[in-house]
Amino acid sequence: DAMVIQNPRYQVTQFGKPVTLSCSQTLNHNVMYWYQQKSSQAPKLLFHYYDKDFNNEADTPDNFQSRRPNTSFCFLDIRSPGLGDAAMYLCATSRADGGRDTEAFFGQGTRLTVV
Amino acid sequence: AQKITQTQPGMFVQEKEAVTLDCTYDTSDQSYGLFWYKQPSSGEMIFLIYQGSYDEQNATEGRYSLNFQKARKSANLVISASQLGDSAMYFCAMTSTGGSYIPTFGRGTSLIVHP
Numbered sequence: 001d002a003m004v005i006q007n008p009r010y011q012v013t014q015f016g017k018p019v020t021l022s023c024s025q026t027l028n029h030n031v032m033y034w035y036q037q038k039s040s041q042a043p044k045l046l047f048h049y050y051d052k053d054f055n056n057e058a059d060t061p062d063n064f065q066s067r068r069p070n071t072s073f074c075f076l077d078i079r080s081p082g083l084g085d086a087a088m089y090l091c092a093t094s095r096a097d098g099g100r101d102t103e104a105f106f107g108q109g110t111r112l113t114v115v
Numbered sequence: 116a117q118k119i120t121q122t123q124p125g126m127f128v129q130e131k132e133a134v135t136l137d138c139t140y141d142t143s144d145q146s147y148g149l150f151w152y153k154q155p156s157s158g159e160m161i162f163l164i165y166q167g168s169y170d171e172q173n174a175t176e177g178r179y180s181l182n183f184q185k186a187r188k189s190a191n192l193v194i195s196a197s198q199l200g201d202s203a204m205y206f207c208a209m210t211s212t213g214g215s216y217i218p219t220f221g222r223g224t225s226l227i228v229h230p
Binding site: 040094098109 | 150204212
């Protein structure tokens with residue numbers, strides 16, 4: 001029944017060591033998002049894909065990259081993680097048809113620790 | 116631009132009592148959707164309830180109802196008969212045509228249910 005799956009649930013990486021987080025979906029939604037969420041804060045949108053069109057938020061650091069090789073999969077690459085990048089990373093999907101269909105479906109999140 | 120404001124950082128409620136979590140929004144779009152999500156300590160975002168801007172009736176989903184006051188631009192979540200398992204962060208979110216249907220989140224309200 002799982003619809004949006006993120007792997008891994010927990011990731012520990014070394015300062016400066018590249019890390020990749022993955023997200024897959026079985027909903028066939030055309031939009032996929034990556035959010036960063038720090039403790040007790042609102043999710044912050046990093047980027048989103050509308051089909052293959054990539055949209056970067058203006059304040060997303062260059063350190064963060066993303067790939068969407070097909071409809072089902074999306075990856076978040078952090079090229080050189082810093083201590084400030086420790087956070088929960090949430091992947092979500094939706095359809096962009098308006099109304100109720102814009103509900104975002106979330107994965108369980110990946111909690112990233114940088115040591 | 117769209118904006119969501121949640122002014123209650125934390126709320127406390129006695130088990131079995133009702134509680135209202137506040138949400139106000141700002142948008143120039145006529146067509147928009149309002150969502151409430153619950154985020155337990157495990158981190159996943161759980162959809163609770165949806166209200167469309169053209170819906171004339173307040174949305175209800177089990178113990179959750181949405182007090183939608185369009186003229187005041189408010190969409191407060193009412194949880195009736197609170198349970199200990201309701202303790203979590205609650206986020207109000209909006210999508211709209213002007214925002215390309217990208218969910219914008221409020222800062223969240225932490226709800227603690229006391230036995």
